Amino acid sequence: MSLVSAAVITGVGSYLPSRLVRNTDEPLSLLDTDDEWIRSRTGIRTRHWVEPGESTGDLAVQAGRRALRSAEITSVDLVVLSTTTPDHHSPGTAPWVAAQLGLGNVAAFDVSAACSGFTYALAAGDAWIKAGMAERVLVIGAEALSTITDPSDRGTAVVFADGAGAVVLQRGCAEEPGALLAVRLGSDGTQKDLAIVAAGGSRWPEERQQAARGERCLRMQGPQMFSHAVRRMTEVSRLVLESVGWQPDVVEAFIGHQANQRILDKVADLVGVPGPARLGNVRDVGNTSSASIPLVLDEVVREKSVGAGARTLLTAFGAGAVWGSVAMTWPDIRPPS
Incomplete structure (x- = not known):
């Protein structure tokens, strides 16, 4: 019997900056809020922030290095970096990351798909x-x-x-643990204002000094974002499960984008994912946008709490609006050192 070709996850890695910020720490403690309010509405108690001078590229290099080490390889054919916060508007950050990792003149490019970016980047690597x-x-x-x-x-x-x-994808077959079995993506540009950094792009060039400080920062319509995220993550999860012939109750590992614990719970309930299959770390690391799914993946690999080959569902929604879902099997890899 011939084996079906597939992209297989053979390595994982992650990195968090050293600065730990609790709900009770400044500057959060100076806001009109408190620890109980934040936990009850988001499920978050701590998060990590970069130090001055530390960039997205620096974080990517650390995670990428650990993923390569986990896969026990020193070279790849392509680097895909998903980020909302590139080191520069231009050039892309991925080529610099590839250079820092010693990968030579490998193809490298950035993907900008907000909190759904990792699913989009996986789809690119898979393709x-x-x-x-x-x-x-x-x-x-x-x-x-x-x-x-x-x-x-x-x-x-x-x-x-x-x-x-980060993850390493390698050519393999669909029968192997860690194989990507199906990907579904979507977008709705009419909802671009749900979460947006209005100034700094070609529509509102920052150098004209027209933008107030707030327009150079990320603004989000929280209640609307919640409802759209639940709807789209539920829809795309059902579609990808249907495409591989899985009923929701057979899912053994579910990782949703770690935006908000209430969103994660609602989506899992609506899709019908069993309670023991729901994995996450939003409580400890907050919303890290496109980094959130691989951060959970790496953490669970380290814990060895999910068996190789387990039916796995990934799903995300982000600004754009964009969304995506991946059906795969849990990889059979050792935790990176």
């Missing part, structure tokens, strides 16, 4: 492998959201955080 354009791909989600967050805005300052997670 390159299936098309025969790559044997190995390093996929990284990295964010320094604290650099675009207004510390006086309660709606975003208590939620967003920094970090990076």
Whole structure:
């Protein structure tokens, strides 16, 4: 019997900056809020922020290095970096990350798909492998959201955080643990104002000094974001499960984008994912946008709490609006040292 070709996760890695910020620490303690309010509405108690001078690229290098070490390889054919906070508007951050990792003149590019970025980056790596354009791909989600967050805005300052997670994809077969079995993506550009950094792009160039400080920071319509996230993550999860012929109750590992614990619980309930399958770390690391799913993946690999080959569902929603879901099996890899 012939085996179906697939992209297989063979390595994982993650990195969190050293600065730990609790709900009771400044600058959050100066807001019109408290620890109980933040926990009850978001589920978050701590998050990590970069130090001055520390960038998204720095975080990505650390996570990427650990993923390569986990996969026991030193070279790849492609680096895909998902981020909302690149080191520069131009050039992209991925080529610099590849250079810092010693990967030579490898193909490298950024993906900008907000909190759904990791699912989009996985889809890109999966497509390159299936098309025969790559044997190995390093996929990284990295964010320094604290650099675009207004510390006086309660709606975003208590939620967003920094970090990076990475996986190595390698050509294999669908029967192997860690295989990507199906990907579904979507978008609705009419909802671009749900979460937006209005100034700094070509529509509102920052150098004209027209923008107030708040327009250079991420603004979010919280209640609307909640309802759209629940709807789209539920829809796309059902679609990807249907495409692989899985009923929700057979899912053994579910990782949703770690935006808010209430969103995660609602989506899992609506999809019908069993309680023991629900994995997350939003309580300890906050909303790290496109880094959130690989951060959970790496953490659970380290814990060895999910068996190789377990039916796994990933799902995310982000600004754009964009959303995505992946059906895969849990990888059979050792925790990175």
